[in-house]
Amino acid sequence: MTATRADPPPPEPRLPKRRGVELSLLVCAVVISVFGYVAVGLGRSHAVPPDAARYGAGLGLLALLAHLAVRLRAPYADPLLLPIAVLLNGLGLVLIYRLDLETPRDQAAPAQLVWSTLGVALFIAAVLFLREARVLQRYAYVCVAAALVLLIVPIFFPAVNGAKIWIRIGGLSFQPGEFAKILLAVFFASYLAANRNALAYTGRRLWWKLQLPTGRVLGPIVAIWLLSVIVLVLERDLGTSLLFFGLFVILLYVATGRIGWIAVGLLLAAVGAFVVGSYEPHVHGRVQDWLSPFASIDAGQGPGQLAQSLFAFAAGGMFGTGLGLGESVLIGFAAKSDFILATAGEELGLVGLTAIFLLYALLVARGYRAGLALPHPFGQLLAVGLSSILALQVFVIAGGVTGLIPLTGMPMPFLAQGGSSVVTNWIIVALLIRVSDSARAPRPDLVEPDLVVPVAEGTEAH
Amino acid sequence: MIRQIRHTTVFCLLLLVALFVNAGRIQVIEADTLDNNSANRRQTVARFEQRRGNILVDGRAVTGSKDTGEQLRFERTYTDGPLYAPVTGYASQTYGTTLLENAEDNLLTGTNPLLAPLPFWNDVTRGRQPGGRVATTVRASMQRAAFDGLAGRRGAVAAIQPASGRILALVSSPSYSPEQLSGTGPAVTDAWTALTGAEAQPMLNRAIRQTYPPGSAFKIVTAAAALDSGVVSDVDAPTSVPDPYVLPGTTTTLPNEVDGCDRASLAFAITFSCNSVMAGLGVKVGMDRMLDTVEKFGFNDTGIRIPSGVAVSNFDSHMTDDQLALSSIGQFDTRATPLQMAMVASAVANGGELRRPYLVDRTTSAHGKTVSRTAERTYRKVMDGSTARQVRRLMVDVVEEGTGTNAGIDGATVGGKTGTAQHGIGNAGVPYAWFIAWARADGAGEPAVAVAVVVEDAEADRSDISGGGDAAPIARAVMEAALEEEASEE
Numbered sequence: 001m002t003a004t005r006a007d008p009p010p011p012e013p014r015l016p017k018r019r020g021v022e023l024s025l026l027v028c029a030v031v032i033s034v035f036g037y038v039a040v041g042l043g044r045s046h047a048v049p050p051d052a053a054r055y056g057a058g059l060g061l062l063a064l065l066a067h068l069a070v071r072l073r074a075p076y077a078d079p080l081l082l083p084i085a086v087l088l089n090g091l092g093l094v095l096i097y098r099l100d101l102e103t104p105r106d107q108a109a110p111a112q113l114v115w116s117t118l119g120v121a122l123f124i125a126a127v128l129f130l131r132e133a134r135v136l137q138r139y140a141y142v143c144v145a146a147a148l149v150l151l152i153v154p155i156f157f158p159a160v161n162g163a164k165i166w167i168r169i170g171g172l173s174f175q176p177g178e179f180a181k182i183l184l185a186v187f188f189a190s191y192l193a194a195n196r197n198a199l200a201y202t203g204r205r206l207w208w209k210l211q212l213p214t215g216r217v218l219g220p221i222v223a224i225w226l227l228s229v230i231v232l233v234l235e236r237d238l239g240t241s242l243l244f245f246g247l248f249v250i251l252l253y254v255a256t257g258r259i260g261w262i263a264v265g266l267l268l269a270a271v272g273a274f275v276v277g278s279y280e281p282h283v284h285g286r287v288q289d290w291l292s293p294f295a296s297i298d299a300g301q302g303p304g305q306l307a308q309s310l311f312a313f314a315a316g317g318m319f320g321t322g323l324g325l326g327e328s329v330l331i332g333f334a335a336k337s338d339f340i341l342a343t344a345g346e347e348l349g350l351v352g353l354t355a356i357f358l359l360y361a362l363l364v365a366r367g368y369r370a371g372l373a374l375p376h377p378f379g380q381l382l383a384v385g386l387s388s389i390l391a392l393q394v395f396v397i398a399g400g401v402t403g404l405i406p407l408t409g410m411p412m413p414f415l416a417q418g419g420s421s422v423v424t425n426w427i428i429v430a431l432l433i434r435v436s437d438s439a440r441a442p443r444p445d446l447v448e449p450d451l452v453v454p455v456a457e458g459t460e461a462h
Numbered sequence: 463m464i465r466q467i468r469h470t471t472v473f474c475l476l477l478l479v480a481l482f483v484n485a486g487r488i489q490v491i492e493a494d495t496l497d498n499n500s501a502n503r504r505q506t507v508a509r510f511e512q513r514r515g516n517i518l519v520d521g522r523a524v525t526g527s528k529d530t531g532e533q534l535r536f537e538r539t540y541t542d543g544p545l546y547a548p549v550t551g552y553a554s555q556t557y558g559t560t561l562l563e564n565a566e567d568n569l570l571t572g573t574n575p576l577l578a579p580l581p582f583w584n585d586v587t588r589g590r591q592p593g594g595r596v597a598t599t600v601r602a603s604m605q606r607a608a609f610d611g612l613a614g615r616r617g618a619v620a621a622i623q624p625a626s627g628r629i630l631a632l633v634s635s636p637s638y639s640p641e642q643l644s645g646t647g648p649a650v651t652d653a654w655t656a657l658t659g660a661e662a663q664p665m666l667n668r669a670i671r672q673t674y675p676p677g678s679a680f681k682i683v684t685a686a687a688a689l690d691s692g693v694v695s696d697v698d699a700p701t702s703v704p705d706p707y708v709l710p711g712t713t714t715t716l717p718n719e720v721d722g723c724d725r726a727s728l729a730f731a732i733t734f735s736c737n738s739v740m741a742g743l744g745v746k747v748g749m750d751r752m753l754d755t756v757e758k759f760g761f762n763d764t765g766i767r768i769p770s771g772v773a774v775s776n777f778d779s780h781m782t783d784d785q786l787a788l789s790s791i792g793q794f795d796t797r798a799t800p801l802q803m804a805m806v807a808s809a810v811a812n813g814g815e816l817r818r819p820y821l822v823d824r825t826t827s828a829h830g831k832t833v834s835r836t837a838e839r840t841y842r843k844v845m846d847g848s849t850a851r852q853v854r855r856l857m858v859d860v861v862e863e864g865t866g867t868n869a870g871i872d873g874a875t876v877g878g879k880t881g882t883a884q885h886g887i888g889n890a891g892v893p894y895a896w897f898i899a900w901a902r903a904d905g906a907g908e909p910a911v912a913v914a915v916v917v918e919d920a921e922a923d924r925s926d927i928s929g930g931g932d933a934a935p936i937a938r939a940v941m942e943a944a945l946e947e948e949a950s951e952e
Contacts, residue, residue: 250473254466294499303501313488314496315504327504350489354482361478368471372464380463384470395477404484 019071022079026063029083033059033090036323040098043324058113059090062120069124073131074437078370081436084363085429088414089116089422091356094323095343096417099336102329108336108417115419119426126430133434137378140190144224147183150176151231177240178420181389182427185247189381191221192255196377199256221248229272236282239396239410245269246392247385254384255377277406290406305331305339309401312342313353320349336417338409341401357398360413363429364391370436383435386428508590510534510555515570515593515828517550517562520602523595525550534646538563543639545609548618548632548667549600549821551770552640556650561667562596562821563640565769569594569825569833576833592828599628599823607943608633608915611936616918618668620804621940624900624912626838627808627817629768631913631940632801638664670772673797674916679881679896680792681740682806685732685856687755688743689849697728697852703742710783716741716791732856733864735880737791744790745783752790753779758842759816760805761798768801768821775802792881800914803898805841808912810857810877811900814850816841854900861899868934869899874945875909876901878934892919897933901941903948911944913937 034056041049049055063086070077093116097109130136136143153176157167166173192199199218225248229241249265252258277287288295293306303311312328315321326346331339345353367387371380393413400407411421488496496502513536516523524546526539538553540546551561559567568574572590575581584590608619612635621631642653657665666672688694694701705724706715716737723736731739744752756777757763766772775798781789788794798806801819809816817840824835845853857877860866866878881896895917902909915933 250470254463254470257463257466294501297499297501303499307499307501310488311496311499311502311504313485314493315502317489317493327507330503330507345485345489350485353485353489357478357481357485361474364474365471368467368474371467377463380467384467388470388474391474391477395481398481399477399484402481402484402488404480 017075018079019067019075022070022077022082023067025079025083026067026086029087029090030056030060030063032087033094036091036094037097039323040094040101041324043322044098044101055093059086059093062086062117066120066123066127069127070433073127074433076437076441077433078366078436078440080362080366081429081432084359084366085414085426088356088359088363089119091344092340092412092415092417092422095340095347095415096336098324098347099329099340099343101324111419112417112422115422116426118419119423122423123426123430123433126427127433130430130434133379133382133431133438134376136186136382137190137193140187143183144187147180147187148224148227148231150180150183151235154235155231174420175418176420177235177237178418178424181240181243181247182386182424182431184244185251185385185389186382187224188221188248188251189385190378192251193376193378193381196255199252199258233276233280236280237409238276238283238286239393239400239408242396242408243389243392243410245272247388250388251381251385255381283406286408287406290403293403305334306401306403306407308332309339309342310403312339313345313402316346316349316353318350320345320347320352323347334409337411338397338407338416339401340416341398341412344415345402356415357394360390360394363387364394366436367432370432370439373439374435379435379438383432383439386431386435389428390425506555507533509571510536512536512572512590513593514538514553515572515595517546517566517570518595518597519546519549519600519605521597522602528644530645532646537644538641539644540639540641543641544637545605545633546600547637547640547665548634548669549598549605550640551667552643554640554643554650555646557643557654561770562598565767566594566596566822566825569596572828574833577827594828594833595826595830597823597826598821599623599630600632600821601630601943601947603947604631604911604940604943605633607631607939608936609635609637611915611939612917616662616668617916617933617936618672618800619913619915619936619940620669620799620801621911621913621944622801622804622808622817622819623944624808624812624909625817627819627841628823628838629801629819629821630911630944632669632821634666634668636662636664668916668918669800670768670770671799673773673775673799673802674894674896674918675883676792676796676798676803677881677883677894677896678735678737678740678792679803679806679879679898679914680790680796680798681732681735681881682810682853682857682879682898683756683759684740684744684747684752684790685728686810686845686849686853687747687752688728689852690755690845691747691751693743693746694728697856700725700727701731701739701743703739705736705738707738707742707787709741709787710745712784714784716787729856729859732879733859735865740791741787745787747790749779749781749786752786753777755844758844759809760802760841766819768819770821772801773799775799792883800916803896803914803916804912807857807877807879807898807900807914809844810850810853811902811909811912812850813847814843814845816844857900866897866899866934868931869897869938869941871901871938871942871945874901874903874941876938876941878937880934894918895932897937899934899937899941901945903945906948910948911941913940913944915940 037055038048038052041047066082070082093112096112100107100109154167167176253262276283289304289306293310296304308331328343328346329335331342344356364387367383371383374380390413393410396408397410397412399405411418413425513527516525524541527536528539530537534555549562551563553559553563570593572593575584577591577594578584604621608631614636617635619631619633622629638657643650705718708715718737720734723738726736726739761775761777764774776795778795785794789796805816820836822836825833827833854877857879861869861876861878865880869876869878876899878897878899883894898914900909900912915937917932
């Protein structure tokens, strides 16, 4: 179906597409998820859940459709990205279904399944209709405007659990900040790709090697970043704020190669964190909780959420209690969202947790790898940006629930309950697929147009 | 840009390593500390996640489990709560466990490593086996006889099989239903408040956790000491103890409740409960030898477990002669649990050899595979066989012609001793009535049972007769039940 173009002599070997690998990995991902689903049923009621086949078929169908879209429109994409996303999403559904069993009056899995379907649908749409990532570069300013609107709107809606990050329309509520991540990543990537030389080599030298670019170049980007951070502080959503900050610093460093940026960025982060952590009560409480998670127990008020989360991880130990056999529901109201990892840690143990971390690591590494192979800076920065969003998100929330860093509310990508988050992450994966496809595909722009040769389908040369 | 992307990759790798190290710290290194944190409810939840194993009497479960579907899922039920409360104790979601429920908790909850198919199995799988079963030595008929005999009066009964040490009955009255404490919530806390605040102390296990002045029942111990030490060589020979007997080093005379105690023989003194003779003999035996004998019987031993701990029965170790005299007739600071006094009767009945009392015959897995069996062991050789024989005769005399005629059983040889213990300020309290006894069916090789009965609120008759009047019939009922059990087994 797809015609690859051979390079002019000396002929290079054609790149393998690896769609078959992707398909077999997808089968594995679906099977593992179904096993998990069955294990929950066996663990809880010694019976296979009656709808296990339906669950497997549904997840399999989503995976297959996504796979077909990739096969059709991004045949050279990295074969690991989609299976990892499907597996994480499937595991997330299993964990949420498992927690639903403890809270009969509050079912989250059905909604999560709908959101996942929507996510996959958007993934497919993105893969089908976005033929080339570089198209996004043109919409940089549209993106940033949209992002700011999305960030500001929730201020006018009531807060949920101390954070004003929700928009409620009828029965549906979603977090626009989630989508803003992608839009900002696109904006940062395109702006930096266009201005990186100006940022790196113009402007005044402050001292030694630290240069300050001209205000004209630096101004807009800092303004936008500051604005987003202020909005976030107003909304009490520290996690996302931290994420934007990290994303900004990383992309700035990758674009300019100035180590000074990192120093300045970290310095700013430290100051900002200290100020916010000291004066903002919501955040101050989180920091206190991180410093002494058991203080509330000693004070006789019972364990706080972080303490409960640590108990859950500890209860899992090396091999976990087994799916459906843990007591992570003790964590309370955020067990299905921010603290979903605690359930994974308790029921799958350190072994399962390691596997999940490695899946994320693979996903991120593949994103960076695509970035490394791309010929144009926008694509590189976009790939790095999107992968970094995933990496930082995993670190911030996983570190938070395990007591490594102060806890900031944030959904674990693909795993946690949260419709906006699942949809956003699917779009991120779609963009990574698109970027990795252009990274691995033969370069039509380097080929003479009259040397097109048809290639039989399915043949792979190494 | 390639270089920077690589740097970023390394940075992410460092973040990943930090996550790994931290997860390992929480899940492996600090796991035990976190698991055992007082605020961590997991162990509590796990405890009640499966049916608790049952406690058996005569092979039938006297406990059960009720599935409530709540977080602390299975609640303990009891078939005859008040009857067996002194044996089983309670197993409460709110208040923990006591007695057998406590001593055998890891077996009943399935965490006992002996239940596991392989060593360390439970540790590796982090699981637990189905709760095991605990078969007690108690006989239902005897327990029932003792309970009905007390009929709600304050008191206790302990019965032992002398040859083995098996505890055949352990009753405390008034009792309570442990089931009231199963579960959580206001009903349970209210029940607890009511039970612990009740003036009659229904939750006190009087049979093993309460000590009483044993009064004249203690004279059996003194008699054994006198015979064993050679102070008395012929039970029928007159002793040199005069009546009135003045406590050594004082001007206080020790009253007797019967006539004929002046220089009476040991046999007469036991049969009719002469205070003067026994107090005098105790002084003659002397502090050291008295202490030696009483400690062989189990007094002053803080380590008696049946498997629950038994309150220590006391006999002072440093006394002047007048105090020793009073202690030798079960007064002054001498105090004993009903179980201790049953052990006294048991040692006499078993030829001087006291068997260690025990309540758990064996424990099994849920499928009936034996996990452990209690071995019968000798506690101490208390006295010579000849001494035991002579004391037995004295006790038989008590029942046949003395203060304990209420305990006689047709077709069996019964030995006993009454006791009345004054207590309270100026002895104003209602005296405790004691009766300790043993019974041997005619033609049987050895006594079937030794029993001790104490009734706190006996009739306000200050004579030893009250021991014979209140406590002896209960002892007789328990012994009859024991003899019937023995007869039906043959």
